[in-house]
Amino acid sequence: MAIVLKGAKLFDGTGKDIITDGVVVIGDDGKIDQVGKRQDVSPIKYDEVSYYDLNGQFLMPGLIDAHIHIGLQGMPDTYQENYICETSRAVRSVKEMEATLQAGFTTVRNCGTANKIDFSVKEGVENGWINGPRILTSGEILSTTCSGTEYFENLYRIADGYDEFKKASREQLKFGADFLKVMATGAIMNPGGIPGAEQTDIKELKAIVEEATKLEKKVAAHAHGAQGIKNAVQAGAYTIEHASLVDDEALSMMVDHNIYVVPTLTVGYLVLKYANEINVPRFMIDKTRQIRTVRVNSIKRALESGVRIAMGSDAGVSPYNYHGNNALELVIYVNEGLMSPTEAILSATKVAAEACDIASEVGTIEKGKIADMIVVDGNPLEDIEVLLNKDNIRKVIKDGKIVKNLDKESPCSIPQLTPYMEEDFPKV
Ligand SMILES: [Zn+2]
Incomplete structure (x- = not known):
């Protein structure tokens, strides 16, 4: 009708x-x-x-959220996620995706899920079992052997060297990944990760991009540190997730290569907001305090340099970062003085559609x-x-x-x- x-x-x-x-x-x-x-x-x-x-x-x-994590709930102590079995997480995800759609988000790009349950949740939406948003899946996150990956069990597909990354990429694509997600640097949300440190080599990153490109798909690279950002851009990544510690060279490379940056500032905002709550892990509070101001400033510099910013909340991955509250990310952009409300909305519609490589289908009326x-x-x-x-x-x-x-x-x-x-x- x-x-x-x-x-x-x-x-x-x-x-x-x-x-x-x-x-x-x-x-x-x-x-x-x-x-x-x-x-x-x-x-x-x-x-x-x-x-x-x-x-x-x-x-x-x-609205489009270009960075969420299906299967993670935003528990105050995120390590507790490991005590919930994958089937229970999948069931919980049904409610979370319905809440996301009710909040006005009609598309989400899922940047990593333990044991590939995002594929099943997506199938549920496409078959009408779940009243949820359009879901773009990545499967598991591709990562080198490094400290910190044990914190979220089964979230990472560990690989080392060119050949192993080829195979790990093919595994996600075989299951139907719409794009691939890789850890180019360390993380903030696990205790062992060093955000500024490079993790995946350029050669390994290229292996991922090559496999994605064969199927006309893109690569999203988690990268906080400047060198990791440059490696990912050089290897052919399409989006940089976080971009927390940029330098001038990384900014100009991102402009030259038409890169989209997905800030995910909700994570740090909520960690600091709930820093006095007993369950929020101490290491997260400490790391966030060290990096928060520079993170916001990096996004400001990126905007001033002409880098396009696509909205992403990182829903699920950090304390109190619940699915369905995704619009908080837009409020942060405005309240931090990074964007006008109109620019913030465009970052979650037109620009996010471009970053998700679906702008020919959605993002504008x-x-x-x-x-x-x-x-x-x-x-x-x-x-x-x-x-x-x-x-x-x-x-x-x-x-x-x-x-x-x-x-x-x-x-x-x-x-x-x-x-x-x-x-x-x-x-x-
Ligand atoms: Zn994430």
């Missing part, structure tokens, strides 16, 4: 001005058929149509794209924090279907509105 949304305050995510009294026509194939001002809409060509009057509510592209969009009570371009409250996300539309609707009076019944609707949107 086709859908017509009318009376929208329409932000299409392309950079154009807001259209008041905007209309979007979604075809019965789930794609956007028309978008624009009410007076510019052509006659509706579909036999069965549901009409929704948004009465001035804000309509925007569905344009004719021919998949209809992923949300209806918001309030104007997030004026107050980004309206996105934090799930009650403000009135409708979620994914793949052209309404998958959340808090305004029960709609859809408007066609007979009731026939005189008005036929006048405004006559059928062919």
